[in-house]
Amino acid sequence: MTKKEIRQQQIEKLSNFAETPEKDAEDQILLKKIMNLQWLNECQTVGITSSLTYEVDTSGLIAQLWDMGKDVYLARANDNAERSQDFIYYSYMTKLTKSKFGVAEVSEPDAQINNDLDLIIVPGLAFALDSHQRLGFGGGYYDRFLAKHPQSKTVALVNSKMIFETASWQVEPTDIAIQTIITPNAVLANK
Known part of the structure; x- marks a missing residue:
């Protein structure tokens, strides 16, 4: 299968999963796991996306980061x-608009821009x-960004429908592995 075909398959699978109570339950487990990470306390500036409906919901995490006094970008x-x-x-207080990708x-x-x-x-x-390779949405935005900013810790919130034991897609030399993957069952740090 091509990357494009796997992306389409994953979007369909994740969209179907988004309509189940299991997805909400997993989102809560993932939120709890990341909030319990010791090194999260040591981070002051956190970059994140406003999630799409089929992604792990980041709204609760953003609110908790604000409550902790973190600077969210x-x-x-x-x-x-x-x-x-x-x-x-x-x-x-920030005003948001939908991008051409549908993301707020x-x-x-x-x-203020902060890329460090x-x-x-x-x-x-x-x-x-x-x-710890990821299959993104195909634009290469994150891989380009992470290549220019290797000092930032990276973490991914991964529900059960996003998990692959090994990459079944073509991994490119420009693809950047994620340092820590959080699943409903484990916190996996890259060796």
Whole structure:
């Protein structure tokens, strides 16, 4: 199967899963697991995306990060040939708009950009447990960003429908492995 076919298959699988109570239960387990990580306390700046309905829900995590006094930054894809992205300061007062990808992004043109983050919570459609490789949405935004900012810790919240024992997709030299994968059953740090 091609990456495109696996992406389509995963979006369908995750969309169906999103309509079940199991998805909500797993989202709560993943939220609890990340909140219990000791090193989360040491991070002040956190990059995250506003989740789509079929992704692990990040709204509760964002609220808890604010409650902890963390500085939260939402990813925003730049409309340029390089397919770059930035992380934009996000508070409960921030105005959001939907991007061309359907993701809520900060719409304020003067909002603060911070790309030197302590932690980035990386989204994806599929994650390989053995190599920590991820299958993203096909734009390469995160891989490009992470290649330029290797100092940031990376973590992914991975529900049961996103788990692959090994990558069944073509892993490119430009693909960046995720340091820590959190599943409903485990917290897996990359060796």
